[in-house]
Amino acid sequence: MIHPLRPLLLALALVSSAAAAAPAPVHGDTLEQVVLLSRHNLRAPVVASGALANATPERWPDWDVGAGELTTKGGVLEVYMGRYMGQWLRQAQLLPPWDCPQPADFHAHANSLQRTQATAQFFVAGAFPGCHVAVEQRMPLGTMDPLFDPVIHRDHAAFRARAVSVMQQALSASDLAPALSVVEGITLYPQSAACTGRSNCHLALADTTFSAEPGKEPRASGSLALASGLVDALLMEHYQGSGIPREGWGRLTTEAQWHALAQIRNRYQDILFGTPEVARDVAAPLLARVNVLFEDPASPKVSLLVGHDSNIGSVLAALGITDYTLPGQYEKTPIGGLLQFERWRDRGAGEVRYRLVYVYPTREQLRGAIPLTDAQPPGRVELVLPGCGPSGCSEVQFERLLHRALN
Template sequence: MKQNRQWILTAILTLWCSSATESWAQLQRTEDFHSRYTLTEAVVLSRHNIRSPLSGPESALGRITPHEWFDWSSAPSELSLRGGVLETMMGQYFRKWLVDEGLMKENETPAEGTIRFYANSMQRTIATAQYFSSGMLPVANITIEHHYDVGTMDPVFTPQLTTVSDDYRERALQQIAELFGNGEMAGIGQKMSVSYSLLEQVLDISRSMACQQGDTCNFKTDDTVVKLELNKEPGMTGGLKLACSAADALVLQYYEEPDKQKAAFGENLNEEDWKKLASILSRYGEVLFTAPLIAVNAAHPLLQEMLTELQTEGRHFTFLCGHDSNIASVLAALGVSDYELKGTIEQKTPIGCKLVVEKWLGTDGKEYAALNLCYQSVDQLRQLQLLTLENPPAVYSLRLEGLTANDDGLYLLSDLKKRLQERIDEYNSLTTGITTTRQEVASPIKT
């Protein structure tokens, strides 16, 4: 019965902290809510699940620690076996949720055009979408749409800058410095000094080959340089980039390695310590992709894709699979209020997380929308916990600055569509008087 079920994907916010930030809660939709609203569509923008580090231990990662990294089940940057299992579990949970909401039937084979699975053309994103679809639609034999040879970035999922001028670059860099470095680029690394020190301790960097050869004995706090170039992702050099690579490998190792102490190279780290390490990842992504001028540029094709999906007649479910940079830039472009997630060490865009846009039809004849971040908690990731309506993944209800939700925590769908269109138009205004080179997005679908 819906009255007694634990349903988190459509969790509504009922409590507010005294600081006016949103409380995190695992709540349920009530029978009263369901008597007034019917779920008609869900658009999901997903980060891939657990992957092996982007660099192998023989590269820079191996040089900055004397310890041996985890022996991964997959090639560098590819989805791990655990990642595939976890994503299948998430797909199974979505199946239970959507069946419970009446949006699909158990073991359904969807009619043509009612669902769409579209992934970036990287192994980890295609595989994530495939595993999710197997869990959600186990007998439907879903084909994952992707447009390029495997290993080639699709421009829709590439958070690149497709319009750049000298004035734009100057203003964007100033935004980054003000938001994350107290007005100066040097301030970005300085704010991360505590996390850097912990990372150096865990890596035992002073005994590493890199340090012994006089290369790297610590992560510099004053050398961050951000590069903004046409048709490239925002780039970075300096200590934060190197620290991010190492922290990323450690966090992924923590998810995969059953022995927590072994995952930390013998250190006894608590949850707060792991959050400090993961904060390096968050800050790296925030610096590169979430300044307003950067976000509307980098997220532009995905904003268009999401708006199109919300307007496609007959569509019930969409799964777009990309990266943390995609979710970070889309949320920033939409003007989502700042948040910190519970139950996870990655407090912005956890591994495998999903931005879920739910479309609801009210008995008043109006269409509404809810925005949530859905993710598996650290315990669910590490323990491979089965997800059910009674043991759901975590969800955080997002708030959009400048828009007002109703008493049920829902926004008018027209307001959300207007926000998407405004951000698309904002990108278009950046191109005025600027010569750009756009990569074509459309190409034959490869399966």
């Protein structure tokens, strides 16, 4: 059974321990407002146990939480991120230096699943130890909040046909056959129950089909979806760490293999949620919320929205941001990572600038449960917003960018 690496109490104790302050964000400007869009932290694999079990003759490790639920280690890691971000925001003088935040300072809203609600609560515990800060939950636990539900909204046959066609074209342009072979070699897929009675049984892109039905997530079926689920399980086990003496049953041993697995996972997400028209449709509720938060003078200085990789991926694609790398990470939308929308004001000219930064834990920080400090900071990559300069977007440019993404 996979057990937590460290008890949660250790993380909570470390919150109050001495740690280097986070660096000042930007000199010469004043940070006025931040909207954080976060992916939940470490969870158990979400693919149905039958599909995983049938895809390999090996036995998968057991988990001490239910499928898709945040692990204890995931809570530890999120406490670290919350502590670091709380220090960073105080250093920027956006949050009170010592007092607990008031509603005008901070608000958290998470999807209504266990892993997202728990992630937000652990972030709050790290950022504001000893404070009572509620996390908004709009739907019954276990159901999707419409704000975070990455579903198709447009009910038009022509749109659905275009979406499926674009997904198929993206798949055809992907050279994933070598990576699928790596998955086969690690899982011994041809020897699995899924291949019983089938000759020449392999993971092949030719059997992959797509759907884009209104009210449902964009979906793939066939080998690509199965391979993505297998890779997800291997990644979650890698990050969980403890209790797994030999990764991939001793057959996952090289960086080249990990990069092949990441290629499958990243490309799968890109095909489903990264095509521009689909991304704009799926991400519309979250982008509209970001727009309202920045436009409404009554919005809190810091807003935390906790959702999923599909939320982050679709938001980035809708904004036109597709070509970026996150040093030290396998995934394009890593667990525990967050998009940081920032509004700055020049102290001299008074001009407003918007910036977008990806803040994320590296794979070593996840695997080793390394506390995030000034000496061991999370990764931080400033993303280039289309149509804007290297210092970010002016107010007009940012409004234009959001308008294009929402239409």
